[in-house]
Amino acid sequence: MAKIVYVQLDGTRNEIDAGAAASVMQAAVNNDVPGIIGECGGSAMCATCHVYVDQECIDDLPPISEVENDMLQNTASERHENSRLSCQLAIDGSFDELVVHIPPTQV
C-alpha cells in the first residue's frame, strides 16, 4: 500500500495511506488534506492540485505529459523544476512512499 506524505507550508506532515485512490490528488481529497483542491476532478484542467515533489522522490515518477506541461504553465503558485499536477501522478505501484510539498496557493 502506497504511503504519501503531504508537507504543508508550516511544516505539518499529513501522512496518508493511499488506499484505493487512483492518484496523489485523489488520495489527498479523500483524506481532506488541506491545500489540494482538484476542482476539475483530475483532468489536468484547473491546476488546483499543484505540488512540489520532494527531490528524493522525483525519479520515481513518470515523465510530464504535454497536457500536464501546458497546465503547469498556469499554476497559481510559481512553477518550479519539481512541480507536478498531483492528479497526473497515478498510484500504480511505481512508488512505495512519496513526499510532496503543498504550494502557497492553488487559486
Add this chain to the structure above:
Amino acid sequence: MSTDTITVGASNPVSDFDPYTDEVLANPYPHYEKLRELGPVVYLELYGVYALARHDEVREVLSDPATYCSSAGVGLPNFHTEKPWRKPSIILEADPPYHARTRKVVARILSTPSIARWRATFEKEAELLVDRIIDMGEFDAARDFCAAYPLKVFADAVGLPAGGRENLLPYGDMVFNGFGPMNERFKSRLAKAQESVQWINNICQRENLSSDGLGAELYAAADKGEITHEEAGMLVRTLLSAGLDTTVFTLCNAIISLAKNPDQFELLKKDPSLARQMIEEVIRYEPTFHSFYRTTTRPVELGGVKMDKNQKIVVIIGSANRDPRRWENPDKFDITRKATGHIGFGTGIHGCAGQMMARLEGDIVMGAFARKVSSLQLTGEPVRHFNNTVRGFTSIPARVTGG
C-alpha cells in the same frame, strides 16, 4: 417511446429511447435511470448509436480521444462521412495532435492566474446585480439575474461592445442544438439565428473587440505565431458560443435547486463561502450539459459490446452524474458533498476549457446572493428552455427579500 425495451435474445441491450423529445428533456432522470440499468452500453435503435449512461464508461470514453474522436463532430452527424452543418470547431472538434495547439492558447487565457484580474470587477457587478433584484422584489430570475450577470461580466471580459448582446444567447442556443440530431428543434433555431450568426462573425474581428480582453489575448497569441489570425477569430467565436448559455443555465439551475431545497439555501446563507462548492454540486446534480457524441476510430469492445470503426456514441454526462455506482444518494441536492469528480464539464483533453471562469462567475455571484438575500420563493411555474444538449430556463418568476 420507452426505455423499457430490450430485444429478447440479443446479447446487447437495445432501446427505443429518444433523448430528444420534449417529455425527456423536461425531466430526463427517470429515463436515464432505466437506461443505466439496461447495461453499460445500450444501442439506441432510433438513431443507430450506442449510449453510455454510467459514470465509468463515460469517463473511459472521454479519457481516450485516440479511440473515441471528436473530429467526426460532437453531434449526431458524422463529419467523416457527411457534410458538416458548419465549419468544424478548431478546438472542440479537433483531435490530437492538432488539438493541442489551439487548446494550449485557450487554456492559458482562461486559467486561474490569467482570469484572476477580473475578480474585483466581477465582485462589484455581482453586488450591484443582487442589490437590483432585491430592490425589484418580484423579478424574473432567469432574465434579470442568471442571464444578466454573464451577459455583463463575461461579455465584458471577452471585450465585446455593450450593444448587440441580445444576439449571444440565440447563437449559443443554435450551436448547442447542433450537438444532437439535425431535428426540427435544431433546424428552427438555425433558421432563427442567422442574423445573430452575422453579428457574431463581425464582432469576433479584432477591431471590434476591446484591447485588454480575452479576445485581444487570442489575437496577441496570433501575433506571436502560436495560432493564425483567422484562428484567433474562430476561437473568439468559441468563447462566445461556449461561455454564455452554459453559465446562464448553470445559474438558473442553481436558483431552481436552492428554491426547491430550502434547507440547502439555509446552509448556504449561514456560510456563503460554500457558494463555490454549491455551484459544483449544481453542475453534478443538475448539469447544464447533458449529452454529446464521440466516434470510434477503430473497431473496439466497450462494456462487452463490439463496435465498428466510425460508430457514433452518445455520452450522457447528465446521467453519469446521477449514477449510484459513483455517487451516494445521487438524486439528492447536497451542497456539503464533495462533488468534484463529476463529469458536468466533461473530462479529458476536451474538458471545458472555461471551467475556472465558470466557477469564478458562479462563486462570486452566488456568494453575493447568499450574503444579501434572506428569502427566495418561486412565484410561478418556471418555463423550461428546450435544447438538444443543454438544460435551463427561459423564465423563473421569483421573489426575494434582502436583509
